[in-house]
Amino acid sequence: MANYHQKHHQRPKTKPTHFQGMVTVSKKMMEFIEQLKKAAASDANILIRGDSGTGKELAARAIHSLSPRSKGPFQALNCATLTSELMQSELFGHVKGAFTGAVADRKGLFEAAHRGTLFLDEIAEMPKDLQPRLLRVLQERHFSPVGSFKIVQSNVRLVSATHQSLRRLVEGGVFRADLMYRIRVIPLFLPRLVERERDIEILSWLFIDEFNRLGQRVISAIAADAIEAMLKYPWPGNIRELRNNIEHAYGMGEGDMLRLRDLAPEVQGAPIPQNQAIDGPSIRRQEVDEILTALREANHRKGEAAAKLGISRSKLWRKIREYGIQ
Ligand SMILES: Nc1ncnc2c1ncn2[C@@H]1O[C@H](COP(=O)(O)OP(=O)(O)O)[C@@H](O)[C@H]1O
Ligand SMILES: [Mg+2]
Structure with missing residues (x-):
């Protein structure tokens, strides 16, 4: 049973369209x-x-x-x-x-x-x-x-x-x-994920169903503050980043509720460490997020992360140094 004394959010009733692997209500x-x-x-x-x-x-x-x-x-x-x-x-x-x-x-x-x-x-x-x-x-x-x-x-x-x-x-x-x-x-x-806001919930549930099937842990509710944070976050890495976050939450949390603290820090609203701005804060932040997502997705293998980002390995190294990414 979920902790129903905690505010939570139920699965939306709208049936999404499934088309060739694309799932959407937008x-x-x-x-x-x-x-x-x-x-x-x-x-x-x-x-x-x-x-x-x-x-x-x-x-x-x-x-x-x-x-x-x-x-x-x-x-x-x-x-x-x-x-x-x-x-x-x-x-x-x-x-x-x-x-x-x-x-x-x-x-x-x-x-x-x-x-x-x-x-x-x-x-x-x-x-x-x-x-x-x-x-x-x-x-x-x-x-x-x-x-x-x-x-x-x-x-x-x-x-x-x-x-x-x-x-x-x-x-x-x-x-x-x-x-x-x-x-x-x-x-x-293709519209960005933030331009199809209702898909954020729909796709979260799609990925929850997918990870539930693995059987390690079954999530049946999303905490209200978690959904709120997800709706506020700009998702520079779009659906790939959303999926990674759900996977991250499975690893970090426990029980049948997906909680705010189980999401990646940037989604929870933590500021990205700032050095001196180079391209202006938003582009820079988007790039930092993309790099972090790719590194996480590639289990911190730099070559694989670079391929995911579509840049060379040496360029990735340069950016990691430039942005002070750990
Ligand atoms: N509409 C969608 N519904 C479900 N999964 C999606 C949808 N769009 C993308 N994905 C998933 O998101 C991830 C990134 O998609 P991908 O096609 O590789 O993006 P891109 O090539 O634009 O970087 C993949 O795991 C993909 O299956
Ligand atoms: Mg691609």
Whole structure:
């Protein structure tokens, strides 16, 4: 039994929509799902824009499974985690001996995803020198692996994702306009979690049900002050951060009530340690939160955390030092 003398909050009565792993009661998300369905049915290249943890990868997989290519392969690559050379051979493959370390032929993702969908996450990080090659394979539907003149056919539908404005990057000269138009035939926008406030509760219960099934501990109520804090918190890491918090609460608390003190300190309202402001407090705080979330999620393995954040390991180290993160 929950401690019913403590103020608590019951599960909302509204039945959420479940669609391809996406769970929501928000009107904004329902609109997103409608647009996603239409977009998936076409064969156009899609660009999903949304902040970290808003469900871009989930949406990309949904697009593939709802598309006429669903029986074909789905291949994915995060463009923020590789050097230009490695990304080139990941995308286009290479032949043995093409460069030092190319000890065998390797098939690229454009070949592996033939007749299916290729998902390029963090497309804004695509190095400038690779952008013409990407444009060419999308236009011509064939390419040659690194170090080879062989022509390989590649009919792929490209789904890309980014948390940045490509238009702004085009203006800044780091992204090619012609490539932007080619990959953003249909743009889709995922709202941040704070823009779908009612989903905070709905998704908390979704994750509670998920962790309850593990059977270690069963939660049946959320303390009123915990829900209040969750509704006030800005969730810079969006749904991923919410899920991590629920998991954190399972580990930290006991009994059948999820309590305020079981949530991560920043959600409880603890201030983030401030050094001198660099980008202004809000951007800085958001970044610190994202880094903390990624580190927690990766069990403090820096390489894994960097991959989750879509930045290089050395950049993560720099930020940890700069922000004084423990
Ligand atoms: N609408 C949703 N309903 C349930 N779970 C979701 C929803 N959106 C995202 N998630 C979950 O949140 C986490 C982050 O989603 P992901 O697609 O990886 O985000 P992104 O690629 O935008 O960073 C994943 O565990 C995903 O399953
Ligand atoms: Mg992602």
